[in-house]
Amino acid sequence: MSNGNENFVREITPQSQDYSQWYLDVIKKAELVDYAPVKGCMVIRPYGYAIWENMKLGLDRRIKETGHENAYFPLFIPESLLQKEADHVEGFAPEVAWVTKGGQEELSEKLAIRPTSEAMIGEMYSKWIQSWRDLPVLINQWANVVRWEKSTRPFLRTSEFLWQEGHTAHRTEEGAEEETLKMLDVYRDFVENDMAIPVLKGLKTEKEKFAGALRTYCIEALMSDGRALQAGTSHNLGQHFAEVFDITFLDQDDERKYVWQTSWGVSTRLLGALIMVHGDDRGLQIPPKVAPNQIVMVPIMPKNKQELVKEESQKLYDELKKDFRVKLDDREEQTPGWKFNEWEMRGVPIRLEIGPKDIEKEQVVLVRRDNGEKIFVKRDKLHDKLEEVLADIQDSMYNRAKEYLEDNTRVAKDMDELSSIIEEHKGMVKAHWCGSGNCEEHVKDETKATIRLIPFNPNTGEDCISCGKGDSKEVVFARAY
């Protein structure tokens, strides 16, 4: 579905000129997403969906390895159910899409399209959980959810998106806290190792926590324009939902008790992070572990050697596809140069060129997307070399992003310094905060930076940058997506 236009790739706006337009250009040209004829909804095209599928595989494996099972709960949540938990409904009601008609009949009760499934799942858990022997319940769901957004942006903020949501119930408070932190670390491990995106881990403030939660933990990543992006959240729900949905169990001591719950999720939003952390002016860069094509083969076919090159390329392709996600681009209507640009733009980690001379010399030319390095590799060494280079690209991409995060994490002693750092560099800024919502709000009004997280063992002792209160905690501020 390429448009056959030679200028195709050149239509990407440079990051330095207009980062936001660059993002939209990359998404459009790389055919990740298209706009749907419904306000705020996106079509995830095959190339974008293939990245999501690889991400799902890596995360689903980790979710199962930590003892969770998948299930599926209904899309619809009756209004009365959604309204049971007061904070929850207040947080979500403004962005709920409502079904009011089924077939020809008006419904007697409106149905919410799930914005998240705590209410539905709470209702079911109250039926399923009776005894301490039934605990823990460790369930995850892969699903679509809807939050009616006023201003949208592909992957980052759309009215419908795809995600996974884990929902667990535990016997003890400690059990729930342990689960919350365990899943936060599963997210960190997945995002850092599969997506090559370094993250900070920590606690959200009261203001930023999930509606209805006791505590929300998060991982935060830094995009290449200096803005932060929340990449995953893990909530300790305490007993809020258990009390409201009456989820109780008979404990070993014969007492009936409320369960302790958690929920945690990541979404297609992560695809936005992948684009903005790794992309450059030539387009996408996809880490090998989640790339739909890890390798693209471009045969160089002068007319008199066309058959030979086609045949040899096909042979090599058949060999490589056993162990790698490889694509052979032997279209005759496009030039090699056009294909080089096209696949660089689509972020394929490795390009293999194979022409008549390479065949003669029993070699191929390997070109890395991340640093442009060109390596001549003997055919009999190719398999090992590909494994080595793919691993090295994965590491290099992570390290470069990690270095960027470190270089763009600064410390501010006072409000003026915070303002000027944010204005000049954006990035993550560490500064002390007393814990009050007023100070949090004040900093936001002054700088448009929010508290992204409170680190696990924050530095303490300095004064709050807003009110000057002593012995405050060092937290991380940033402007965020």
Added chain:
Amino acid sequence: MSNGNENFVREITPQSQDYSQWYLDVIKKAELVDYAPVKGCMVIRPYGYAIWENMKLGLDRRIKETGHENAYFPLFIPESLLQKEADHVEGFAPEVAWVTKGGQEELSEKLAIRPTSEAMIGEMYSKWIQSWRDLPVLINQWANVVRWEKSTRPFLRTSEFLWQEGHTAHRTEEGAEEETLKMLDVYRDFVENDMAIPVLKGLKTEKEKFAGALRTYCIEALMSDGRALQAGTSHNLGQHFAEVFDITFLDQDDERKYVWQTSWGVSTRLLGALIMVHGDDRGLQIPPKVAPNQIVMVPIMPKNKQELVKEESQKLYDELKKDFRVKLDDREEQTPGWKFNEWEMRGVPIRLEIGPKDIEKEQVVLVRRDNGEKIFVKRDKLHDKLEEVLADIQDSMYNRAKEYLEDNTRVAKDMDELSSIIEEHKGMVKAHWCGSGNCEEHVKDETKATIRLIPFNPNTGEDCISCGKGDSKEVVFARAY
């Protein structure tokens, strides 16, 4: 999440007493599904969802091997879009759920929750397809869909269900027909080989075809109560949607032409077929290829040998789990006998018992769910034996179902014979039909049997059983789910 009730398994109504209640009992006791607090919607519980996940793996592999890519299209379809194809809207409008409110605002245009995605995808294809080089477009989607049903039944007919829907566009009429038949055969291959369910393949009548299609092909399976179930459909859409959504391409001859399209789908309905084809009075029977647990290990633990047996079982489990989907049930609060019943009810193909004597003799006891056969297997032969028995169970389950289908496929010479066969045996009944909608309707009124399909090379020559018209085609009638 068992309820610890010793009488648990005995609560299944025998098939002979009330087949319909048996079905509901199995679904409930095996924890496949629970009723949601929304009319006609189901919760697919982890055990049911795990079967669906295995089914998805097997089918998704086949869909990709035949050159298709996955993508994701929006849940919402604007009313105006759905209304573009007249037959299509007429077919689906009565069962559409409508979103009329987003957040606090009334929408200016109602949004349908997708009952199927031809309209949305047609709209996108008209943007994506320009040239013959863009064809074929071969896209599949795994998604939830909603059809507002008046009377529902878990898996078989629910207001929301999960499915895959393939949507392809081709340059020629032949290309579309070839795709339609190819995917029909992919379904047959998947359902027969992975789910061990034999099917008939053929063409739907005009009355039974998909709303908006040129032709609908289907696979039909026979449940153990003698009723047929449509297990998958593949539609040749012709150019109907292309004309309405203006999906054209510039052909090699420089003429602008409409594409030829197909769509095809199977759904969680197949889980209903799995239950009704293989289940018996003891509960579920799941074919090894899609079973969440292919093997369950039940250690026999007399008090004085408990440690030894636990340790040996764990060792064996760690070994087996590398190659099989195996579950170790070493709960101490349940007796071995209770566990035997429980796992038989849940349809696990193989049970391994391991007690102190077995450890002494370096053996385990292998019990087959399908025929109750008990085999003593030496530990060093176990791995091979398990592979052999799992393959044999898969085959035996298919063969038994195939035999049932053959035994319950009868021929009727006239209307009386058709009526009495349907009344007495149900099953599939072959009879001649002239092709008229009136005769089709007449047979249905008389017998409640519908034409399930017209075989690919039907016998011809006899008179229509309804009107007596000569040289009619032999088609397959049945009462159906």
